[in-house]
Amino acid sequence: MRQSESLLPTLKEVPTDADIKSHQLLLRAGFIRQTASGVYSFLPLGKRVLRKVEEIVREEMEQIGANEMLMPALQPAELWRETGRWDVYGPELMRLKDRHDREFALGATHEEVITSLVRDEVKSYKKLPLTLFQIQTKFRDEKRPRFGLLRGREFVMKDAYSFHETYESLDITYNSMYQAYSNIFSRCGLNFRAVIADSGAMGGKDTHEFMALSDVGEDTIAYSDTSDYAANIEMAPVIASYTKEAVELAELQKVETADQKTMQDVADFLGHPLNKGLKTLMFKVDEKLVLVVTRGDHEVNDIKLKNLYQASIVELASEQETIDTLGAGFGSLGPVGVNGKVDVVADNAVEYVVNVSCGANENGYHYINANPGRDFEIDTYADLRFIQEGDELPEDQGIVKFARGIEVGQVFKLGDFYANKLGATFLDDRGKSNTMIMGCYGIGVSRTLASIVEQHHDESGITWPVQVAPFQVHLLTINAKKEEQKKLAEELYSSLKSLGIEVLYDDRKERAGVKFADSDLIGIPYRITVGKRADEGYVEFKLRENGEQSELHQSEIVNKIKQLLGK
């Protein structure tokens, strides 16, 4: 492509409303422009990268036998009412009425459309399993669109759906998808982790999120840099092993702690570290009151509590409820003497504490030297706390570290939620009707593009991995008015193009400095500069990523590029 014939508007200044590098660089290098808040146009360079990422996704999907299709953005409200999501989805779902006042959703996701389609077309086990995917524009009316392509309101997604006879069949496709996703993000040049995530409200089972590691990510993940361990911190299982301190049990005593209420206040007042106190909170778990005990340096993870009880709603009890039940307010709760009044559950770490303090269920008083088993009973011990940076993982799995991640993909065992709601059944090999088992699998294509930029840039601009770069070669002349430079550049442009190599040719009559700056900003991996030694047939070759330069003869340069591209 000749630069003079395209729209590649680069910006010298960092746009004021762009906070993160990918947003800044994609704007500055002329890949995208904002049309409305959270709504972008992809300019020619941006569109090229988008297509590269899409093509990688498409290849890997087809590789595992998924079939591409295309569903509409306009989705009848009735379908969403059948699954109950018309009311549940909230203002993120964009809605409109047609000229006959019929309601539609603008596709944020396509479970309803695909499930009703497959319900109508697939009646027999012989046609299962079936995996379908599409690459399509999606709409979600984010409350605060930001970070450019990372959190937009209109964006490109790959969504896939699989349909099965059994959970075993789902497991097989889920594992293929997991592997395909790993291939896709590897091919896109991303440093990523697949993390265990929460399956949320829709009744699903296993789910993994694929996280591109980045400081600007909105999620925090726990991982080990010496093993595969990785999880969303909201979900991360604590697999630390605790040991009991080998000291004598001291005598339980009630002490006045007056107005000391927070864990830190009480610990300071009593003169012990945080982990020598117990934190006690009362929750309402689907209307049932539950006392939850953790070590003072740990935080209760309400998702784990919810999963323990397989509950729908978990919330803190009111102070009036703690007073009515245990006779004390928030700051003075503890497990001693509670037995029978409410369920008492505790995080695994609590089983190993010795001589700790805890609330005495009497306002203004705490116990010291409390010990589990002797002074109080726990109905159930479980993993109930958030993981922490520095937690030890068992068996050489290293130490837990935290990192921020951008969710670029998710694989999800949906189970039968949608098939049940929409009546997607099939006849099995004995003629018996069964509900289909489903999986769904998403990739944020435009978000992946932005994540690549987050991970691949330097102070001068973007440094695209070659497999997703808008072009493979950037061809420049130092002085486009010099006939011998122009002639050599045109020759190279033709011969590279004839080999199927993608060349962006900066044929503009700009100063060399402008061209170099633009080239660094745009970030095409291989740069050929035709300059002073054009008359001798010599050009300069530069690798964008590491700045490595060499001078090559025109007879060598084409082979050099072919070799680098594996052609």
Next chain:
Amino acid sequence: MRQSESLLPTLKEVPTDADIKSHQLLLRAGFIRQTASGVYSFLPLGKRVLRKVEEIVREEMEQIGANEMLMPALQPAELWRETGRWDVYGPELMRLKDRHDREFALGATHEEVITSLVRDEVKSYKKLPLTLFQIQTKFRDEKRPRFGLLRGREFVMKDAYSFHETYESLDITYNSMYQAYSNIFSRCGLNFRAVIADSGAMGGKDTHEFMALSDVGEDTIAYSDTSDYAANIEMAPVIASYTKEAVELAELQKVETADQKTMQDVADFLGHPLNKGLKTLMFKVDEKLVLVVTRGDHEVNDIKLKNLYQASIVELASEQETIDTLGAGFGSLGPVGVNGKVDVVADNAVEYVVNVSCGANENGYHYINANPGRDFEIDTYADLRFIQEGDELPEDQGIVKFARGIEVGQVFKLGDFYANKLGATFLDDRGKSNTMIMGCYGIGVSRTLASIVEQHHDESGITWPVQVAPFQVHLLTINAKKEEQKKLAEELYSSLKSLGIEVLYDDRKERAGVKFADSDLIGIPYRITVGKRADEGYVEFKLRENGEQSELHQSEIVNKIKQLLGK
């Protein structure tokens, strides 16, 4: 692709709500399914054809230096208000509000978005001309969606926009586009005509519509089957040459015609054919009264009248207005004695009439033997009538025929309408600010797909041209349970695929009759059937289009296919 792993639901029955062949066949052969009225899902086969057509479009666009980009579907209402189209476009434009009550249009077309983008990014003549295109889902809330993909509410379009310094530059791009469109529709296997069309209300200049000839088309075009002549009948220039009958001029006489009012009534009453009378109508052309005279067998074309006067509004005058001006009602108007009272214009054919009848501008009376020049004066002769089937074209250009056409594309010289409204200006080489000149160019991609089916089918199903077929080869076994058939089919499947040949492999355990019927319905051009002689290595090869069959050895079949595909 293995048929057992995909979603290819064929139907035996013709769906009751599908009136035309493309709609019926695309449903029956499992290419599309309706999600809502005028809203379709493309199943795997349909999506494959869509991608083939898109790829042809993309290649031809890139060939003429157009750059692909991608604009959003969500378009801020403010942009549409700037051009005035928010109010003009009517209920066809789908509209919605976001969670902050801001109004958006769902992109029906992208003149506003692209013009505002180019306005912001292109400031100098050095960056012109510039041509950008996208292939994207569009939304138009048709009042009566019908004919499947031909008139839907959500559909795939290629839209391109060009920006220029001058009209001369626009002409060059327009001509390239015209040629690219011809290439695209030829490569898609369409029998089409590019016809001159009306540029409508938006102040444009030249425009051509590309019409796929088909009886189900909603437009009528006039064409010659012996020359390039083709035009939309609304616009078709009449280039017939008339000659004056060599008879003596008879004496003008006023005769009583009482209640005879229509042309046919008067002709019958006076005992002459229709073409021996004059039809006289009074129009209001931008509020100016104009008397329009045609031959009795011709119809006034109000678009031509409008263009003659370069007027905005053309409508028939009221009967009261004809009485006030000429003293007679509708049935008795004529050109005799009118001079000076109103403009009198006539179709070119009127200049050549001899001894004709016409209204006498006196209710109940007509003249007979009226002759132009002697009995009445015409201010302006022009091409003012609709073209008619059978009209002779000059100089060996043949005879006018009418045909129905499906509009699959349009090229349009927009001029400066949008650039003016949105302030898209540039500095020319003398530093002077000018308004950009624009062209726009659309192709209905999904409509093209349906048009191909309208032109390529027989009683058994679709007969895809190979370049847009979902697959190139359909591979079948007569009996999938026979080991030697399965083995040979698997071998051929692998070797064809390894050559990059697209194979649909019907590996289902269905009866041969079902497989053949499905294969004819789906319409893949080359069919390989592995049957009884599999053990000897022989297969049957069949061309879908003409049914030609031959038996070939497995050693020949791959080369045969390669040769047919030009590989």
